[in-house]
Amino acid sequence: MASNKRYDYLVVGAGLFGAVVAYRAHKAGRRVLVVDRRNHTGGNTYCEERDGIFVHRYGAHIFHTSNREVWEFVTSLAEFHPYTHTPQANYRGEIYPLPFNLNTYEALWGTTSEEEARAKIEEQRLHLDHEPANLKEQALSLVGRDIYEKLIEGYTEKQWGRSCEELPAWIIRRLPLRYERNNNYFNDTYQAIPTGGYNPLIERLLEGCDVRLNCDYIANREELDSLAERVVYTGELDRFYDYRFGRLEYRSLRFEEEQLDKEYYQEVSVVNYTDNETPFTRIIEHKHFEDRGTPHTVITREYPLEWSEGKEAYYPINDERNTALYAQYRALADKEPRHIFGGRLADYRYYDMHEVIEKALAVRID
Numbered sequence: 001m002a003s004n005k006r007y008d009y010l011v012v013g014a015g016l017f018g019a020v021v022a023y024r025a026h027k028a029g030r031r032v033l034v035v036d037r038r039n040h041t042g043g044n045t046y047c048e049e050r051d052g053i054f055v056h057r058y059g060a061h062i063f064h065t066s067n068r069e070v071w072e073f074v075t076s077l078a079e080f081h082p083y084t085h086t087p088q089a090n091y092r093g094e095i096y097p098l099p100f101n102l103n104t105y106e107a108l109w110g111t112t113s114e115e116e117a118r119a120k121i122e123e124q125r126l127h128l129d130h131e132p133a134n135l136k137e138q139a140l141s142l143v144g145r146d147i148y149e150k151l152i153e154g155y156t157e158k159q160w161g162r163s164c165e166e167l168p169a170w171i172i173r174r175l176p177l178r179y180e181r182n183n184n185y186f187n188d189t190y191q192a193i194p195t196g197g198y199n200p201l202i203e204r205l206l207e208g209c210d211v212r213l214n215c216d217y218i219a220n221r222e223e224l225d226s227l228a229e230r231v232v233y234t235g236e237l238d239r240f241y242d243y244r245f246g247r248l249e250y251r252s253l254r255f256e257e258e259q260l261d262k263e264y265y266q267e268v269s270v271v272n273y274t275d276n277e278t279p280f281t282r283i284i285e286h287k288h289f290e291d292r293g294t295p296h297t298v299i300t301r302e303y304p305l306e307w308s309e310g311k312e313a314y315y316p317i318n319d320e321r322n323t324a325l326y327a328q329y330r331a332l333a334d335k336e337p338r339h340i341f342g343g344r345l346a347d348y349r350y351y352d353m354h355e356v357i358e359k360a361l362a363v364r365i366d
């Protein structure tokens with residue numbers, strides 16, 4: 001790309017999508033400027049060290065993939081150590097292993113075989129003669145009363161800020177029930193945590209690129225656009241177009257961190273609080289991701305939050321209204337001659353990290 005401009009690529013957003021595109025552009029000999037409105041790189045993978053504990057600032061991030069290309073790409077850049085995610089649910093003090101498997105059913109009912117567990121679920125399942133009218137009916141028809149009441153209802157209502165009877169059935173399309181003794185949450189071939197947190201990986205990806213933090217593209221659009229030939233935009237698409245068709249909706253989160261003078265607080269890295277009375281949905285204990293033998297531990301309580309302007313947009317709400325609205329913005333974006341849009345915000349999709357990397361690896365670098 002021959003150009004008189006200072007940069008070939010301006011990358012808006014130093015999260016995984018932006019960082020992987022920036023890395024590839026730099027490798028291809030392009031001059032790259034990366035900007036982020038936050039005061040750090042890494043987007044939601046950003047970690048902060050607390051005396052030897054790497055705290056996932058924006059919630060627990062477990063790397064998992066079955067895509068060999070993605071796995072080889074990340075492990076060629078940073079060191080990862082093996083990790084198996086085995087979260088638990090805490091329902092009014094009762095502990096249940098997740099995902100739903102023979103260990104969960106035994107803790108619920110004392111059943112020890114697949115036949116007994118299947119019989120129990122079948123006995124409790126709601127048999128519908130119509131399409132499920134809401135999330136409650138959907139979940140009851142899939143897993144039955146006990147699993148729904150103890151492990152789904154309260155957690156889901158807190159997450160969405162609405163009762164399961166008001167929530168649409170599409171939110172829960174499937175509820176996988178396993179009939180083996182296996183608390184490994186992910187089915188993927190590779191599962192690991194980067195040693196020292198995600199920051200070393202992001203730093204490697206951004207090597208050789210210029211980086212400007214605390215820099216909002218929308219507020220400085222004219223100046224930034226003038227600096228580069230092409231723009232990779234990973235922010236919200238409705239904001240890019242000044243909300244001209246209306247606002248997309250999200251769910252947000254609030255994180256509350258606490259350092260404790262004890263070796264460990266809980267048995268596993270993530271415990272979901274599935275009752276309705278506890279205001280938070282999860283407690284994360286970061287030390288389970290990498291234990292450097294510290295005498296202290298750090299936990300984070302995760303509170304779901306209604307999203308409004310100024311709050312972080314964590315989860316898109318892919319209902320009919322937002323999907324149609326997003327399609328309007330996307331039609332405009334697809335016609336932009338020098339912009340590439342990608343990542344979870346610009347695509348208005350929940351992506352896991354490996355999916356974002358896969359997409360960023362597929363971007364054509366001119």
Ligand SMILES: Cc1cc2nc3c(=O)[nH]c(=O)nc-3n(C[C@H](O)[C@H](O)[C@H](O)COP(=O)(O)OP(=O)(O)OC[C@H]3O[C@@H](n4cnc5c(N)ncnc54)[C@H](O)[C@@H]3O)c2cc1C
Pocket residue numbers: 012013014015016017018035036037038042043044045058059060061062063064215216217218234235236253314315342343344345351352353354356
């Ligand atoms: C609570 C939570 C837990 C998660 N757990 C996991 C997990 O266990 N495993 C997994 O694989 N994935 C997990 N994810 C998903 C993972 O965080 C995403 O896949 C990944 O971070 C997406 O990268 P991104 O670059 O698309 O977006 P982000 O990481 O959000 O990066 C986008 C960046 O763009 C910046 N930006 C936006 N607009 C502008 C602008 N106008 N100007 C300048 N900068 C801008 C933002 O500040 C941000 O830093 C989790 C997500 C959440 C919310």
